[in-house]
Amino acid sequence: MLFGSKNDKIVKGYLKRAQKINKLEDQYKQLSDDELKNAFTELKNAVQANEKTLDDVLNDSFAITREASTRVLGMRHHDVQLVGGMVLHNNSIAEMKTGEGKTLVATLSVVLNAMVGKGVHIVTVNDYLASRDSEEMGKLYNFLGYSVGCLTDEIHDEVLKKEQYDCDITYGTNNEYGFDYLRDNMKTRAEEKVQREHHYAIVDEVDSILIDEARTPLIISGPVQRDTVHYVQANKIALQMEKGAKAD
Structure with a gap:
């Protein structure tokens, strides 16, 4: 196909955003642990105050999460993992190959959506x-x-x-x-x-x-809270009723 499939265009859009996230890496890498935590707290507070949406802070959230992961876990998110995180955030299914780090991918979307x-x-x-x-x-x-x-x-x-x-x-x-x-x-x-x-x-x-x-x-069951005899009596009364008839 000359212009690529719809899926190719979607992935291309994700990759462009991944490049924007990459440009933030040096900015957050220079921060101390406390400064990095404070930067994240500011994002979270802005979301909870309805000043920004999750999409507004996605780039910074992903960049901070990647830097925090590098420091705490010794694992840095690659571009394909950034794309996977965006897919999960957009309520879609991300198919990852063996060894591409599904567990690490999930952290990006988890951290972002937990802000709420x-x-x-x-x-x-x-x-x-x-x-x-x-x-x-x-x-x-x-x-x-x-x-x-x-x-x-x-x-x-x-x-x-x-x-x-x-x-x-x-x-x-x-x-x-x-x-x-x-x-x-x-x-x-x-x-x-x-x-x-x-x-x-x-x-x-x-x-x-x-x-x-x-x-x-x-399947789960529980104890019956009342005697079923009432239902039997109600059924007998219902069977005696005639359509269109009015009660005296």
């Missing part, structure tokens, strides 16, 4: 990955002032579970999120729920979780 203060959920396929990534990537998030929680099947206490959900960033498996959602919908009072509002989530191994795992439904 409504929480970010990261969905993994098993407890091991949730624990590993929350611990390893948590060092980066903590550096930037975020709290990190992790849900595993070993956590049964609802107070402790709610603490994990109340963190800025929460890691967990699809089953943990799903069953907690079902249990929350069986609660009679809002304050008894463990989950916070659903603002933004990143799904790792999206094909496995949303296709393969989706074949097995999540």
Whole structure:
């Protein structure tokens, strides 16, 4: 094709923005740790005050996240990873090859979207990955002032579970999120729920979780709160009713 496909044009646009992010690298590299943290806090405050949108601060947020990652984790985001982060931020699926660093890619979009203060959920396929990534990537998030929680099947206490959900960033498996959602919908009072509002989530191994795992439904049951005899009586009355008839 002479002008390339639609996807080629989209990727080209992302690459142009990646170059703009690269131009900010020297600026943030010269800052001390405290100055870098303060620069990020200023961005976050501007977003929460509705002075700027996430798209407005994306370039600086990605540049700061990359510099923080280099210092804390010893890993620097490459251009292809910057593109992956932009794709995730735009609510799309990013297909990464083995070795391209999916876990590191996610940090860019996580850091950006957590600025709003409504929480970010990261969905993994098993407890091991949730624990590993929350611990390893948590060092980066903590550096930037975020709290990190992790849900595993070993956590049964609802107070402790709610603490994990109340963190800025929460890691967990699809089953943990799903069953907690079902249990929350069986609660009679809002304050008894463990989950916070659903603002933004990143799904790792999206094909496995949303296709393969989706074949097995999540089912939960609870005790019946009232005697079913009332429903039987109501049904008998309903069967005696005639269409169009008026009660005396």
